[in-house]
Amino acid sequence: MALSSAACGGDGGAGEGGFRVGLLLPSRALPRWEHSDKPLIESGLKRLCPDCTMEYANAENDAARQRQQISTMITRGVGVLILDAADTRALRSSIQEARRAGVPVVAYDRLAEGPISGFVSFDGGEVGRLQGEALLKAMGPGASGRTVVMMNGDPTSPNAAWYRRGALSVLEGKVKIARSYETLGWTAHNAHDNMSAAIAALGPDRIDGVLAANDAIAAGVISAFKKAGVRNPPPVTGQDADLEGLRRIVRGEQDMTVYKPFGKEAAAAAAMAVALGRGEEADEVATTTIDSPTTKDIPSVLLKPNAVTAADIEKTLVRDGVYTVEQICTPKLRRACDRIGLTG
Known part of the structure; x- marks a missing residue:
């Protein structure tokens, strides 16, 4: 696959077998993004891929800023992106840009439009x-x-x-x-x-x-x-x-x-990102599929929430x-x- 070179220490490399993972979160309005999701995803990536590194950006609820953040990460050679889109429609062109660059995108928490490679969220x-x-x-x-x-x-x-x-x-x-x-x-x-x-x-x-x-x-x-x-x-x-x-x-x-047990969501996203970064299929992690307005049969993990x-x-x-x-x-x-x- 086109991703193999990045996964094996090409431009996206971070040591033997490692690569860079870009994490893009949408805002700071909800405490969970900074306090739960970011550290949980980072620890999940380290556990599954010790030689991988994570680059992080927060869009501050600004889709234009997030588009620029994605472009910057692609230019810097990330091997895979985990994206919680600030605006799921407005980020479609950026996801297409990532696809053209051979960088798979895991949509996190929100189902982004465009050619995403996988989706992790709660039902x-x-x-x-x-x-x-x-x-x-x-x-x-x-x-x-x-x-x-x-x-x-x-x-x-x-x-x-x-x-x-x-x-x-x-x-x-x-x-x-x-x-x-x-x-x-x-x-x-x-x-x-x-x-x-x-x-x-x-x-x-x-x-x-x-x-x-x-x-x-x-x-x-x-x-x-x-x-x-x-x-x-x-x-x-x-x-x-x-x-x-x-x-x-x-x-x-x-x-x-x-x-929504964020630890399970973060772990699934990390596992899917590592699989894709290594040139494997998201199906290895996914438990179901879902359709977006633009893409059919997206490999997905949909977790169960709990009333409290x-x-x-x-x-x-x-x-x-x-x-x-x-x-x-x-x-x-x-x-x-x-x-x-x-x-x-």
Whole structure:
């Protein structure tokens, strides 16, 4: 294959049998990218390919910047790219550039368009279903017919639509979706503005639940209710198991989050990148295939997410070593942690 020379110490070499792997993440808006994904992928690469090195770039939510970062890495001779696209459509030309240069691209977390060689993520439909099911349960008996606001993710991310479809598969026909918003940049600030508009339009007492696509959006939703003087907001979902999201769950402000074991995702991405960099097929790692708008039968790994409520924190995130009880239970939250049995 065209990749063999890079894998064996050509321009992409980093010692015998090694090569350079480019990791491109989309932003710093979510804590997980810098705090979890980057170090986990780097350690996974080192474990599988001790002579490999990793080059890293963060797009700061700027697709044009990420295009330049990809071009720079190709010019510097990386053997393979792991790409979480800041904009999955806008990066198509860069992925085509990589293909022309003989550099395979593993799409990470978001399904990028263009000739990618593999894809690693979590099952987005299942994420949405878990959120929808948790919201119905939190609203209690008689949830049918109640009013829900949907606070979706960034429309440039295919994951946002994936999550939304999964949630609607549970909610449609059971609740009234009074408002539905897209959250540019997945930011708490934009979510706050959208939720404030929903509260003004509907009235706070007429909102029975909020399907928030992730924890940053949940933070904006909850802050909007607080600003509107609502002391006991309705159930609010989340995703990503951010530390602050878990603390809101402990306080009783947020009902749940979705935990996606990033270690498994990072390990799968590292394994696929190493296989491709060595001139092997992504099928060696993939467990299924998926279609993008531009490419059919992409070798893929789609992992299973987990719903987390207050009762699940210790047996999921603490057990897996993502956080310690001490990190979650600040002195101000100690009594709340004791109430839910989060004692370490």
